[in-house]
Amino acid sequence: MFEVKDLSCRRSGKDILLNASATFNKGDITAIIGPNGAGKTTLLKCLAGFLKPSQGEVMLNGKPLSSISLKDRARKISFVPQATSPAFPLTVFEMVMHGRRPYVNWGIGKKDRRIVTNLLKKLHIEELSGCFLDEISGGQKQKAAIARALAQQTEVILLDEPTSALDIRYEYEVLQIGRDLAKKEGRTVIMVLHDLELAARFSDRIVLVNNGRIFFKGRPDEVMTQEHLRKVYEVNTVVEQGTAGMKITVTSPVKRGGEINETVIDNS
Numbered sequence: 708m709f710e711v712k713d714l715s716c717r718r719s720g721k722d723i724l725l726n727a728s729a730t731f732n733k734g735d736i737t738a739i740i741g742p743n744g745a746g747k748t749t750l751l752k753c754l755a756g757f758l759k760p761s762q763g764e765v766m767l768n769g770k771p772l773s774s775i776s777l778k779d780r781a782r783k784i785s786f787v788p789q790a791t792s793p794a795f796p797l798t799v800f801e802m803v804m805h806g807r808r809p810y811v812n813w814g815i816g817k818k819d820r821r822i823v824t825n826l827l828k829k830l831h832i833e834e835l836s837g838c839f840l841d842e843i844s845g846g847q848k849q850k851a852a853i854a855r856a857l858a859q860q861t862e863v864i865l866l867d868e869p870t871s872a873l874d875i876r877y878e879y880e881v882l883q884i885g886r887d888l889a890k891k892e893g894r895t896v897i898m899v900l901h902d903l904e905l906a907a908r909f910s911d912r913i914v915l916v917n918n919g920r921i922f923f924k925g926r927p928d929e930v931m932t933q934e935h936l937r938k939v940y941e942v943n944t945v946v947e948q949g950t951a952g953m954k955i956t957v958t959s960p961v962k963r964g965g966e967i968n969e970t971v972i973d974n975s
């Protein structure tokens with residue numbers, strides 16, 4: 708079980724995440740949604756152990772993350788950032804092989820090469836294997852970053868807007884890969900998404916973040932209500948449940964300085 712308890716994060720003297728508590732179950736996909744600047748990436752980086760909370764703990768299987776060595780952490784939690792820009796030139800193959808580092812003691816073995824080759828095929832980037840990262844497109848780089856995280860073979864996979872640069876086919880494929888990892892392999896998949904309809908369709912649970920706090924969490928149908936979307940995104944919407952999933956149509960922005968109730972609902 709992966710959870711955060713009463714987590715806060717302070718940066719540059721400012722509280723950017725406050726009192727966040729949430730549980731992420733094995734075999735579930737959780738989407739973290741919320742407006743720009745709400746604190747989604749901050750929460751994800753705290754979950755990855757990249758940002759040190761100013762209060763609270765991230766717990767993995769009953770152990771505080773801070774008590775787990777960096778090498779062990781890298782075998783348990785992988786993270787796909789919003790953008791990838793390595794400090795030195797790397798080919799796609801080398802970048803994905805980086806995901807095997809937590810397992811490599813005496814050099815890269817046959818098994819590592821096989822895992823990387825299979826992932827390049829799975830994400831349809833095997834023909835780019837020898838290309839340097841600055842020779843490929845943003846979407847192709849995004850797929851390579853996802854492949855690197857999958858090469859880590861972790862029980863928790865964190866993805867920050869993993870489909871932002873992908874066309875609709877790969878967007879679907881990547882989300883389906885995430886779903887398979889959760890449902891077929893029992894992994895814990897947590898991803899920041901901006902597309903609310905995709906979040907509703909592919910996730911089991913949704914955490915809605917606003918102003919550095921968890922505003923609401925629950926099943927997609929519990930979270931995606933006209934009231935929540937109006938309070939958090941300041942838009943009026945029509946939310947419909949169809950056979951192909953949830954359809955969310957924005958009908959108008961809510962007037963600024965109007966009736967928005969800023970109350971935090973956090974339904975822990």
Ligand SMILES: Nc1ncnc2c1ncn2[C@@H]1O[C@H](COP(=O)(O)OP(=O)(O)OP(=O)(O)O)[C@@H](O)[C@H]1O
Nearest residue numbers: 718719721723741742743744745746747748749750
């Ligand atoms: N290094 C930092 N120092 C100070 N404030 C920061 C820092 N990084 C982010 N912030 C602030 O923290 C808040 C939350 O940022 P975060 O990146 O977590 O938001 P987000 O919800 O992921 O946004 P987006 O959807 O735009 O990517 C923002 O107001 C941002 O300006």
